Each structure stands twice: as structure tokens, then as C-alpha cells.
Amino acid sequence: MSLPIRPAVQASPDYPFSAITAPVKLDQNESFADFPDELKAIALQRLHTLPWHRYTDLHAEALCDAVARHEDWASSGTVVTTGSNVLISLLVQLAGMGARVLTVKPNFALYGLDAQLLGASLTEVPLRPDFSTDVDALIAALGEAPGRGVVFVPRPHAPTGSLCELDELERLAQACRDGWLLVIDEAYHHFTEHDARALARRHPHVVLLRTFSKAWGLAGLRLGYALAGDDVARQLRKLVPPFGVSVLQTVCALVALENPGYLRQRIALTLSERARVFEALRSHPQWEVIPSQANFLLVRTPDAEQAHAALLAQGVLVRRQDRLHGLEGCLRVTVGTVAENDAFLRAAGLSP
Template sequence: MSLPIRPAVQASPDYPFSAVTAPVKLDQNESFADFPEALKVMALQRLSELPWHRYTDLHAEALCEAVARHDGWSASGTVVTTGSNVLIALLVQLAGMGARVLTVKPNFALYALDARLLGAALTEVPLRSDFSTDVDALIAALGEAPGRGVVFVPRPHAPTGSLCGLDELERLAQACRDGWLLVIDEAYHPFTAHDARALAVRHPHVVLLRTFSKAWGLAGLRLGYALAGDDVARQLRKLVPPFGVSVLQTVSALVALEHPDYVRERVAHTLHERERMTTALQSHPHWQVFPSHANFLLVRTPDAAAAHAMLLAAGVLVRRQDTLHGLQGCLRVTVGTVAENDAFLRAAGVGA
């Protein structure tokens, strides 16, 4: 029996992740701490007072308004979904199907996976040897046929932690004016000093992607959002499933947005620990740690498989990245608690 499954789906690999259990979990770039207990209690109390037999807002309007107030954006230009990874697929549907997806490599796997699944022509421009974004090469690639589609640029970049300059993104935005959406994935923007909102204000074809999964400590909640011009947001909303954000997601995120101080405290911890870990790893005789603007570090080792196994044997789980373009020997390490980071550094041979 032949199943009616599109060839693009059959040819696509599974998402590249296999769950592994370890005492110290530093493999998925999650927040080092859970949502504060007092805020959990507050959210659950509010949830208990709401009707569960009624549908939620059609497009999470109340949550969009709260996100917009927090981020200094218009509510009409804010689109909330169950994870920014959902928005990646929707943006490909919006502008990339029958056209192109242009991005860099290495990169977050879903840009390429969604392009292939949805039948868009994919172009991946390699990062430079120092992991900086080759904007000149991206601009040159825009001219290839067909000359329209979606460009995905993460800022900061994952998995390297590098940061594309806003002046470089301005050049790219100028070049993308005709026929292209420029999507700047800001999943890790709280760990940097500047974001790209001003760029998106100047250019209505620029879309920013953000998430509650990292700095907000709500990865299990599955919420992400786009900040866009009103025209793009209105068209994007047509692709978002109706009533797609649950009452639990809505209430929990509203409570978080009302109490953002905990996020600032956790970001400060992450930045301090990131610097401490970087300094310690710089003394390693065989490993090389790269500068990072996110909540993780990229480390090159002589043998990623051996280093990963050695760390796991010590109870520390990190993420191998050595199968990705230009990342031979590399591991990615999330910045965790002080105790978790100490355990990693000891296992790596640079801690007390």
C-alpha cells in the first residue's frame, strides 16, 4: 500500500534531537531556573477562576497587547503562537512557498527543515571562519532566481553565539526591499545589549521573532511571538490556527509579563556565569571557547564524541554540534546554575 505522503515529507530527516538523562542538563539552552514558585501559584489561582469550557481569544489578543506593552510595539503588529518555531514554518508559508528561503549555515535546524518540507528553494550561505555573518554573500544570493522569499538571520546566532552588527543588518534590509521578508530571530536577544526593533520600525518587511522559552524560563509553556509591521502581521495572522493559544499559556505569560524583574535578575546571573566559564575554559590546554552573546558557549575540542562521552560519564550533558558545517569538534554548553557550571568545569578539567 502506498501512503499519500508528499515526497518532500518522506525525504525530510527527523528533527535532530534525542533525549538523554543526566544529573546536570546543559544541552538545550533553557533557563537555569524554573518559573518562580510564587508566580506559578498566582497563575494557577487565576486559572482556577476562569471558565475552561469556553474558547480563548481568537488570536491571543489580550496576550498580544501585554507583549506589545512590554516590548514597546503595536498590539496590531504582534502575533503570538505556540512557540517561535511555529512562526518559522508560518513565515515560510507566508512568503517562501514557491519561492526561496535564504539563511546561513550552520544554523537552527528548522529554517532548512521547514524550507524543504514546504517546497521552498533553500540557499544556505556559510558563516565566515570567525562565525560572523557574511552579509555581502547573502546580498549576492538575493539576486538568484526566483528573487523573492524569506531571509532568516538569527541575532545572536545559534549555535555559535556570534552577533551580526545592526549596521550590517541595515544593509541587508535595504537589499531585501523588493520581494523579500527579512526575519531576525531574536530568541536570545535578552542576553545582548541591543535588539533590532529600530530596524524593524524603519523597514516594514523586517520581522522579529522572540520567545518565552529562554530568558523567561517558560520553555515548557511553548510560547513565541513575532513583532512585525501591521500589514505583514495581518497577513501572517491568517495562517495562525484560530484559538491556538490555550488559557494556561495565556494566564502564565500574562503573570510573567506583569513581573519582569525576575528575568532581569536571571539574565544578570547568566552574563556573570558566562564570563566566568569563558575565563576558566580559556586555560584548557586543548579546548577552544568562542565569544558568546547568548546563554550558551560553543567549545571546540579535538574530538567532540570523546569529549561528550567524558562529560556525560561525569554526569554532565551538553550538545554535540560537530556534524554541522564548520563546527568540527564542537560542543554547545548552556550556562546553568553556579553548581551546574562548576560541575561542567570540573569535568572539563579546568575547575577546582
């Protein structure tokens, strides 16, 4: 029996992740702490008073309004969905199908996977040896046929933690004016000083992606959003499934947005711990730690498989990245709690 499945789907690999259980979990760049108990209680009380037999907002309008106020953005240009990964797929559908997806290499796996699944031509431009973004090469690649589609640039970059400078992104945005959407994936923007909102305000073809899964500590909630110009947001909304954001997601995110103090405290601790772990790793006799602007550190080891196994044997789970372009020997380590970071450093043979 032949199943009616498109060849592009059959040829696509599975998402590259296998769940592993360990006492110290530093492999997925989540927040080091759960959503605060007192805020959970507020959200649960609100949920108790709301009807569950009615559909929620068509396109999460109330949540879009709250996100827009928090981000100093227009509600009409704010699009909320069940994760920024969903928006990546929708943006490929919006502008990349039958055209191109252009990004850097290495990158977040979904840029390439969605390009393949949706029939877009994929071009990946390698990072420079120092992991900086080669904007000149990206601009040159824009001229290849067909000259339209979507450009994805993560800022900060995952999995290296590097940061494309805003003046370089301005050059890229200028070059993308005809036929291209420039999507700046800001999943980790909380952990760096400057974001790209001003750039997106100047250029209606620039879209920012953000998430509740990292600094907000709501990865299990599955919510992300786009900040875009009104015209792009209106077209993007056509691709978003109606009533897709549940009442549970809406209420929890609204409570978070109303109480951002916990977010600021966690960011400050993450930055402090990132600096402490970075300095400790610099003394490792065999490992090289890479400066990062995100909530993780990239570490190059002589043998990633051996290093990963040795850490796991001591109860510390990190993420192998050595199969990615230019990351031979590399592991990615999430910045965790003080105790988790100490456990990682001890497992790495360093005194915390």
C-alpha cells in the same frame, strides 16, 4: 499499500534531537531556573477562577496587548503562537512557498527543514571562519532566481553565539526591500546589549521573532511571538490556527509579563556566569572556547564524540554540534546555575 504522503515529507529527516537524561542538563539552552514558585501560585489561582469550557481569544489578543506593552510595540503588529518555531514555518508559508528560503550555515535546523517540507528552494550562506555573518554573500545570493522569499538571520546566532552588527543588518534590509521578508530570529536577544526593534520600525518587511522559552524560563509553556509591521502581521495572522493559544499559556505568560523583575535578575546572573565559565575555559589545554552573546558557549575540542562521552560519564550533558558545517569538534554548553557550571568545569578537568 501506498500512503498519500508528499515526497518532500518522506525525504525530510527527523528533527535532530535525542533525549538523554543526566544530573546536570546543559544541552538545550533553557533557563537555569524554573518559573518562580510564587508566580506559579498566582497563575494557578487565576486559572482556578476562569472557565475552561469556553474557547480563549481568537488570536490571543489579550496576550498580544501585554507583549506589545512590554516590547514597546504596536498590538496590531504583534502575533503570538505556540512557540517561535511555529512562526518560522508560518513565515515560510507566508512568503517562501514556491520561492526561496535564504539563511546562513550553520543554523537552527528548522529553517532548512521547513523550507524542504514546504517546497521552498533553500540557499545557505556559510559564516566566515570567525563565525561572523557574511552579509555581502547574503546580498549576492538575493539576486539568484527566483528573487523573492524569506531570509532568516539569527541574532545572536545559534549555535555559535556570534552577533551580526546592526549596521550590517541595515544593509541587508535595504537589499531585501523588493520581494523578500527579512526575519531576525532574536530568541537570545536578552543576553546581548542591543536588539533590532529600531531596524524593524524603519522597514515594514523586517520581522523579529522572540520566545518565552529562554530567558523567561517558560520553555515548557511553548510560546513565542513576532514583532512586525501591521501589514505583514495581518497577513501572517491568517495562517495562525484560530484559538491556538490556550488559557493556561495565556495566564502564565500574562503573570510573567506583569512580574519582569525575576527576568532581569536571571539575565544578570547568566551574563556573570557566562563570563566566568568563558574565562575558566580559556585555560583549557586542548579546548578553544568561542566568545558568545547568548546563554551558551561553543567549545571546539579535538574530538567532540569523545569529549561529549567523557562529560556525560561524569553526569554532565552538553550538545554535540560537530556534524554542522564548520563546527568540527564543537560542543555547545548552556550557561547553567553556579553549581551546574562548576560541575561542568570539573568534568572538563578545570578547577571552578
